[in-house]
Amino acid sequence: MKVMSFEKLGLNAKTLQAIAEVGYETPTPIQAQAIPLLLEGRDVIALAQTGSGKTASFILPLLDLLTRGRAKARMPRSLIIEPTRELAAQVEQDFAVYGKHHNFTVALLIGGESFGDQEKKLAKGVDVLIVTPGRLLDMYDRGKILLNDVKMFVIDEADRMLDMGFIPDIERIASLLPPHQTALFSATMPPPIRRLTQQFLKNPEEITISSPTQTATNIEQYIVRGLEKDKRDLLRTLLEKQNLKQAIVFCNRKREVDVVFNFMRKHGFRTGALHGDLTQAMRNETLKAFKEGTIDLLIASDVAARGLDVEDLQAVINFHVPINSEDYIHRIGRTGRAGKLGKAFMFVSPHEEKHLQLIFKTLNKTIEEYHLSQPVTESLEKKAVQPKKSSSSAKHPASKAEARPLPMKPPSSTPEVGFGDDIPAFMRVK
Ligand code: AMP
Numbered sequence: 001m002k003v004m005s006f007e008k009l010g011l012n013a014k015t016l017q018a019i020a021e022v023g024y025e026t027p028t029p030i031q032a033q034a035i036p037l038l039l040e041g042r043d044v045i046a047l048a049q050t051g052s053g054k055t056a057s058f059i060l061p062l063l064d065l066l067t068r069g070r071a072k073a074r075m076p077r078s079l080i081i082e083p084t085r086e087l088a089a090q091v092e093q094d095f096a097v098y099g100k101h102h103n104f105t106v107a108l109l110i111g112g113e114s115f116g117d118q119e120k121k122l123a124k125g126v127d128v129l130i131v132t133p134g135r136l137l138d139m140y141d142r143g144k145i146l147l148n149d150v151k152m153f154v155i156d157e158a159d160r161m162l163d164m165g166f167i168p169d170i171e172r173i174a175s176l177l178p179p180h181q182t183a184l185f186s187a188t189m190p191p192p193i194r195r196l197t198q199q200f201l202k203n204p205e206e207i208t209i210s211s212p213t214q215t216a217t218n219i220e221q222y223i224v225r226g227l228e229k230d231k232r233d234l235l236r237t238l239l240e241k242q243n244l245k246q247a248i249v250f251c252n253r254k255r256e257v258d259v260v261f262n263f264m265r266k267h268g269f270r271t272g273a274l275h276g277d278l279t280q281a282m283r284n285e286t287l288k289a290f291k292e293g294t295i296d297l298l299i300a301s302d303v304a305a306r307g308l309d310v311e312d313l314q315a316v317i318n319f320h321v322p323i324n325s326e327d328y329i330h331r332i333g334r335t336g337r338a339g340k341l342g343k344a345f346m347f348v349s350p351h352e353e354k355h356l357q358l359i360f361k362t363l364n365k366t367i368e369e370y371h372l373s374q375p376v377t378e379s380l381e382k383k384a385v386q387p388k389k390s391s392s393s394a395k396h397p398a399s400k401a402e403a404r405p406l407p408m409k410p411p412s413s414t415p416e417v418g419f420g421d422d423i424p425a426f427m428r429v430k
Contacts, residue, residue: 009035014101028053033207043204049187051333058154075149076129083160085110088130111135112280133169147176158186158193174200219336221344222370228349232263247315248298250331261299275301318346321355325362
């Protein structure tokens with residue numbers, strides 16, 4: 001089979017240099033298909049999951065597009081819309097990597113960060129604006145931003161936006177834009193997203209990368225059966241038995257994230273928590289610590305962990321069976337990235353059986369059971385997550401994150417939605 005090269009895609013020399021420096025040798029299938037179309041100015045619908053290399057597939061052609069023209073004050077030239085703040089921050093980081101030899105200005109407009117700083121950046125003029133929907137509309141309604149110069153609009157993780165109730169926001173944003181090019185990425189194509197594409201995209205080319213019901217073959221998947229009350233001990237035993245260096249542990253609710261976080265911390269594990277009620281600063285600090293390896297366990301909710309890209313993550317542990325079976329695919333997709341091997345475990349209590357059956361149905365297969373008393377696979381070579389003496393980690397920057405008091409419970413009038421302050425339009429109190 002002929003291997004496609006980045007040079008053949010028609011990208012400019014500065015972009016190719018950055019790609020070479022980051023060490024990518026060949027484009028992933030989504031990149032090979034989407035980049036030439038976007039460079040031609042076509043609208044694109046891409047059915048692709050995180051882990052497919054989709055972020056570069058829109059950033060790289062955008063870099064080319066931006067070389068024509070300059071940014072004016074308060075008028076961004078391109079708009080990338082993401083469902084969560086974490087994902088938006090990650091796209092910003094990717095942009096910095098791929099765009100390092102260009103001189104474009106990027107601003108992040110996300111809930112949970114101060115309006116003042118974001119306004120100042122906007123006032124100077126930005127080439128790329130990366131946003132979550134609620135904050136963009138807030139800024140627009142305050143008259144701090146003009147959308148008449150947007151040439152490219154990227155809607156990322158559209159199906160997730162749908163789950164989070166953001167579609168009316170997206171429709172409003174799309175209707176505020178001048179004629180522009182659109183790229184829409186989604187792991188699945190439920191009818192409301194299909195309608196959105198029919199309403200707003202012009203003669204789009206559709207690319208499908210892999211079926212959303214397929215999980216990557218390089219992820220070993222297991223279920224571990226047990227009672228709900230025993231799961232915390234199961235987690236400790238599993239980490240030790242499987243010799244896991246770093247893992248993300250998914251819980252279904254914020255409350256449960258706090259409980260597991262407290263338990264693991266109490267037992268000396270270097271642990272961080274990630275959910276929608278934590279301030280943006282805390283979330284950023286925890287993510288940074290996890291990526292740098294100063295914490296080993298990240299206890300997270302789905303909303304907060306969507307799209308997280310942690311290099312070389314060995315394992316994902318589902319502390320609960322996700323209620324929405326597509327979340328299972330997204331959760332375990334945090335491991336086994338860029339072709340590496342990963343492991344995914346899921347704790348299943350008797351009352352979660354019915355959700356497990358739904359996952360089997362979505363995957364069209366069952367998942368092997370792992371009995372903690374008998375190891376199934378050889379231990380990974382890397383050192384296991386070991387409980388650390390709290391005194392020894394006290395000097396570490398992450399220990400600040402560990403030692404921080406638990407997030408305050410929101411006041412009872414705050415809806416329990418887990419989006420931080422970036423909540424969908426229909427839930428916002430006017
Ligand atoms: P994404 O689907 O955008 O979340 O990307 C998944 C991962 O693949 C990220 O860690 C990227 O750095 C990596 N990646 C993206 N493109 C390539 C490529 N062409 N070759 C190798 N790794 C890549």
